[in-house]
Amino acid sequence: MTDGGTIESGCIAPPEVLWNWGLLCDVNNKTGGVLQKNYPDIIGMDITQLKGHFTGQERFQYLSMQIKQKFHMEISESAERKAWDQWIFLILTMESITELNNKTQGQLLGGNDLALFQSILLTSFSDWIPVIEAVKLLFIELKDRKKQMEYSEENCLYCYYVPLTTPEVSTIFAGYGINLIGNTAFLSYRAERYPQQSLSDKIASMCMQILISNDRAAEAQKVCKRLKEYRCRGYLTGMFSNDRWIGGNQKDIARLIEKESGYPVFFLEMDFWDSNNLDTLEDRIRIIAERIKLSQGYNY
Incomplete structure (x- = not known):
């Protein structure tokens, strides 16, 4: 209920239109x-996914039909092409920034800064030009x-x-000399x-x-590739244990990652969306940091 809280607190004005994309989290529509x-x-405009066993082509056609129906407007070919070109440019530039930061092991953007930057992709703007600039x-x-x-x-x-x-998480890790990079999401x-x-x-x-919650093997392979490429000490996951959509897959994917790459997977038990006990979090992060320190002599 984050949206309701931000509206009630006056942080944002009530939107005129609410797009509910139930493609990943079906609770979103609820x-x-x-x-x-x-x-x-x-x-309200709800975009849902097909339930049950369907081919990729059937899912694609169903999704495209929904999007077309919800738009309720004719868009000129030139406006459509301009909007799409802007979006592709934004995506490619954001990917370049993420790659640059990951290659320097998070020494350009801190973990919170990177996550906030990538969250542009989850945000609606009335005008994308200032964002692109x-x-x-x-x-x-x-x-x-x-x-x-x-x-x-760097570690x-x-x-x-x-x-x-919970921005303290990235800060606490940094205090132990560990940068957080990514993100798989x-x-x-x-x-x-x-x-x-x-x-x-x-x-x-x-x-x-969209990678997550689509193909577990593909997700594990993507992570393994990045663990090696960016010389990481391991993979940090968890944080969604109370989420039946994301949390249900994470342990299976973790086993695939450890089996395929040999890199350790660390679970940080916390609630991504809710308040957390910072003392407990710091204890958990300290244990992860100590494990990394003990493994310093091991070449992954």
């Missing part, structure tokens, strides 16, 4: 319904900072999703190719490439 009950003037400027500044920095090998953990809602994979004859087709195709 919580959106509660928000609409409290704010009946909000126009800000991201372009950040990329330039980080490249300049990298040229001037004295690089040294880092690749993370499922740095818990920016924003990775994509090459799904089956589908025809992209309209904007709704393009959006649907992009959604079909």
Whole structure:
């Protein structure tokens, strides 16, 4: 109920339209319904996924049809092309920034900063131009900072999703000399190719490439590749133990990662969305840091 709390506190104004994307978390549509009950003037638009066993093509067609129906407007070809080109430019620039930061083992952007930056992809803006300009400027500044920095090998953990809602986590890890980089939650994979004859087709195709909760083996392989490429000390996951959608897959994926790569997987038991006892969190992080320190002589 984060949205309701931020509206009630005056942090944000009630939106005119509420897009509920139930593609990953099917609870999203339910919580959106509660928000609409409290704010009946909000126009709700629910995007859901097919339940049961369907082919990728069937899922794609169903998703594209829903998106087209919900738009309720005709978009000119030039406006559509411009919007899509802007989005692709934003995605590619953000991927370049993430790659640059990960290669320096998190010495350019802290864990919270990286997670907050990547959360742009989860945010709606009425005008994307200022966002794109800000991201372009950040990329330039980080490249300049990298040229001037004295690089040294750092301890880092690749993370499922740095818990920016509890920013103390990244800070505590940094206090033990461990940077958090990542994040798996924003990775994509090459799904089956589908025809992209309209904007709704393009959006649907992009959604079909979301990695998490789609293919466990593919997710584990993606993580293993990054653990080795960025010279990490291990993988940090957990944080969603109370979430039946994400939490249900994490231990299976962790076993695949450890079996395939030999890298340790650390579970940080906490609630990503809720308040946490900081003393307990610090004790758990200290134990992880001690395990990493003990493994310093081991070459993964």
